[in-house]
Amino acid sequence: MANEKNDMPNEKEEKLRQYLAGLGRVLIAYSGGVDSTYLMAVAKEVLADGARAVLVKGAMQAERERSEALDLAERLDFPLTVLEVDVLSVAEFTANPPDRCYHCKKEIFGRILALARQQSSPPVLDGTNFSDQTDFRPGRRALSELGVLSPLQEVGLTKAEIRALSRRRDLPTWNKPAMACLATRIPYGDPIEDQVLRTVERAEEILVRHGFGECRVRVHGDLARIEIPPGRFAGLLGEYQSVTVALQDLGFRFVTLDLMGLRSGSLNPPGGLA
Incomplete structure (x- = not known):
């Protein structure tokens, strides 16, 4: 029974690899956090040059986190585009309603999808994981409306499993504290x-x-x-x-x-x- 439980993350990662292979090419919203770094690492392994990352630069991020994300992408040899997005120009976001995240995500991923169209429209992926389903995250509605895919969630990978698999891959993000806007x-x-x-x-x-x-x-x-x-x-x-x-x-x-x-x-x- 214990061995079956230990094998579950490996089985889910294999499902993730198959999922990514079926897509062929992907553009991943990358932040330098635990989830998107792991997703990009697996995608690069499976798809090679078919996997690309995009890092959004905006007022809602700390400069230190952005700098660390850029350094990590260089260390891991992630093909990366930096996309500047002015979320402070979105009145629905700056008014700060309870669904603030929806308006922010809609603006950001709308811009990422526009970038994808310039790159022959690969599917756009984000790092939402299975554990995120229990949180208050109105931004997920924007992802669904825009057709953004969340493969970590699709294959059932939890935050704890992603940390464990990241550690096995020697990704320095395996124990990184959670990031937030x-x-x-x-x-x-x-x-x-x-x-x-x-x-x-x-x-x-x-x-x-x-x-x-x-x-x-x-x-x-x-x-x-x-x-x-x-x-x-x-x-x-x-x-x-x-x-x-x-x-x-x-x-x-x-x-x-x-x-x-x-x-x-x-x-x-x-x-x-x-």
């Missing part, structure tokens, strides 16, 4: 502005420099709400003075630690959208 730090209804996004980016960089690689800084007006894993609380409290001063220098009046710890979607509406 900077707009997720802003409560729904508060407008999304570049200045606020850059403040969030700088605040989280401060925490990273203090050794807190897994962190979120949620913005509530002039209050910064820090989320880190509960096991790191003592470490942060030991450095509270320097962290507080640094964040106050960014314009925050209050700097707080969320005792519920780091969690995905802490600003999501209860029960998702009606």
